[in-house]
Amino acid sequence: MKFGVVTFPGSNCDQDMIYTLETSLGQKVERLWHKDTDLKGVDFVVLPGGFSYGDYLRSGAIARFSPIMSEVVKHGQNGxxxxxxxxxxxxxxxxxxxxxxxxxNNSQKFICKNVFLKPKSSTSAITKGLEDRAYKIPIAHGEGRFYAPDDMMKSIQDNDQILFQYCDAEGNVVENENPNGSLLNIAGITNKGKNVFGMMPHPERAADDNLYNTDGKLIFESILENI
Structure with missing residues (x-):
């Protein structure tokens, strides 16, 4: 498996992601730049965390128009x-x-702390290899409240597109463990084709023994085992 990690102006988790993929998981990684127009033959594209273009206008709104994103969208739409x-x-x-x-976030504050996630989808590569339990993964965001209109939410649920939900340490999905006000405690979703994954928590920040937490590594291992 050849991964490509994209760096945008303002990315600050690209090196963490590269380290996790290369050192913790032994994968080949291609460094991709936001101005590139070629994915360089990668099988799996990763868009890391950070503050692309300073989060001006709206988080992600400017990065979406970077040259590399035309190729990323084509890649995802082609499976x-x-x-x-x-x-x-x-x-x-x-x-x-x-x-x-x-x-x-419904608190209107930036939140940086460890939270617990519970896998929800049973049909996606990123969750298939995970046990039905809570995983401790850190978050660091100011805009993480997932929202979709009612008809879209119904479709997301009907198609088993919810990847992770915020929960307590025992795996109970409860409102008071929802850090940002996301609908249904959603921490991550996939597309209908189950080949595009998005999540707010940072598994790459919980994938090394030196961090005393390797729950995030299990998420990457699920991907590798099920693709």
Whole structure:
């Protein structure tokens, strides 16, 4: 598997993602620049976290028009695998690849802390290899409140597109463990084709023994096992 990690002006998790893929998981990684117009033969594109273009206008709204994104959208629409984490998720929701939008946290504050996630979908590569339990993964965002209109939410649920939900340490999906006000405690979704993944929490920040947390590594291992 050859991964491509895109760097935009303002990305700050690209090196974390590259380290996790190369060092923790032993994968080949191609560095992609936002001005590139070629995916360089990668199988799986990752849009990392950060503050692309300073989050001006709306998070992800400018990055969506970077030259590389035309190729990323084509890749995803042709069945290629794409994953967006945090700002990458915001960018994907600005494209035709993922439904919904990421709005300001209901607290109107930037939140940086560990949270717990529970896998929801049983049909996506990113969750198939995971146990039905809580996983501790950090978040760091100011605009992570997932929203979609009622008809779109029904479609997302009917097609098993919810990847992860915020939960407590025992795996209970409850409102008081929802850090940002996302509908249905949603922390990540996939598209109908199950080849494009978006999530607000940062699994790459929980994938190394030196961090005393490798729950995020299990998410990447699920991808590798099920693609």
């Amino acid at each position: 290629g695998f794409v994953m967006g984490v945090c700002n990458g998720f915001q960018i994907l929701c600005e494209t035709p690849l993922l439904d919904g939008a990421l709005l300001h």
